[in-house]
Amino acid sequence: MMLSGKARIAGVMGWPVSHSRSPRLHGYWLDRYGIDGAYIPMAVRPERVVEAVRSLPLLGFAGCNLTVPHKELVFPVLDQVDPLARRIGAVNTVVVTGEGALHGYNTDAFGFIESLREAAPGWRGSRGPATIIGAGGAVRAIVAALQDAGVAEIRLANRTRARAEALAADLGGVTVVDWADRGAALAGAALLVNGTTQGMTGEPPLDLDLSHLPARAVVADIVYVPLVTPLLAAAAARGNAIVDGLGMLLHQARPGFEHWFGQAPEVTPELRQVVLGQAASPVR
Structure with a gap:
């Protein structure tokens, strides 16, 4: 028009x-x-x-x-x-x-939660811990969103630990995990979020062993190019519900x-x- x-x-x-x-x-x-x-x-x-x-x-x-x-x-x-x-x-x-x-x-916090609820309607904040990889700006919004949604335990792993500790100090209620222990931090988690650019077209895939992740856990990625990242493909292959990064952008x-x-x-x-x-x- x-x-x-x-x-x-x-x-x-x-x-x-x-x-x-x-x-x-x-x-x-x-x-x-x-x-x-x-x-x-x-x-x-x-x-x-x-x-x-x-x-x-x-x-x-x-x-x-x-x-x-x-x-x-x-x-x-x-x-x-x-x-x-x-x-x-x-x-x-x-x-x-x-x-x-x-x-x-x-509105990034709103976008993440709405995307999560749309793609994984069975997810609830009360279902259990969330493990987040990364500590950039998007992760700050995701942590706040999960806290407001009732997630009682948030585990955060970042390659540079100091950056994760700074985020935890600002927002509170976050447990920082050593990068070497990121795989073990998936044990008992109800939600896994990749908040890094790893897996984006032109970037290496996220190096993360999913063997400790429960089958009932939801796996989300903020990357949407490609829409199904290597992390999401691996999670789907083992039966986890997945949430692509496009929904967060749209919502x-x-x-x-x-x-x-x-x-x-x-x-x-x-x-x-x-x-x-x-x-x-x-x-x-």
């Missing part, structure tokens, strides 16, 4: 930003719901991101998403930060209010879209195919 002078505008800021699939994702929803709006990629250098976010109300934007490395840099310019985003230490969604104020949110976009465009969007099989580039995007 053609944009009018009243079109709602949002976008994604990153450096680089050309890899982002968010324009394809939000563009699909805009066309599906017939919304007078647009979502655009914005390549913004890290040293200019505070200035760029501050300019959103002046330019008439409804808000924006933030990708690496901007998620931790924008706190000083925001008028209000959601408590969950403050706890995680990162903002990925900025909303411009009707008064022109800037509110920051983190984390829902709150922002609703804020900016006034429509609660749905995650559908067709959307998954469009975002993966396996189906044509609607023509705008």
Whole structure:
């Protein structure tokens, strides 16, 4: 549809930003719901991101998403930060209010839990411990999400132990496991999450022996290229339920879209195919 002078505008800021699939994702929803709006990629250098976010109300934007490395840099310019985003230490969604104020949110935690519940509906936080591999920004959101979902024991293994210990100190309630003991840390776990880029196309597979993992455990990966990583393939072969990384990307976009465009969007099989580039995007 053609944009009018009243079109709602949002976008994604990153450096680089050309890899982002968010324009394809939000563009699909805009066309599906017939919304007078647009979502655009914005390549913004890290040293200019505070200035760029501050300019959103002046330019008439409804808000924006933030990708690496901007998620931790924008706190000083925001008028209000959601408590969950403050706890995680990162903002990925900025909303411009009707008064022109800037509110920051983190929707990655929501995206992970919604993806987990969609792909593994039998999973509950009370089912048992979670073992997480990695200690990057996505893992911070995943830990917070699992804590809020009622997971009483979270085991964290990272190749660099100091980084895992820093995360545990910030969020609390996390047991840091030596990298050499990561396989043993799967014993009795109800959930395993790969929060690293290992297994992504062009990266080596995650080096993890699954022999200690219970057959009833759910295995999730934040990587979605390929959709079925070597970890997920190995888990499925031994009978574990698996959760691919695409669901987290799709579900984390829902709150922002609703804020900016006034429509609660749905995650559908067709959307998954469009975002993966396996189906044509609607023509705008």
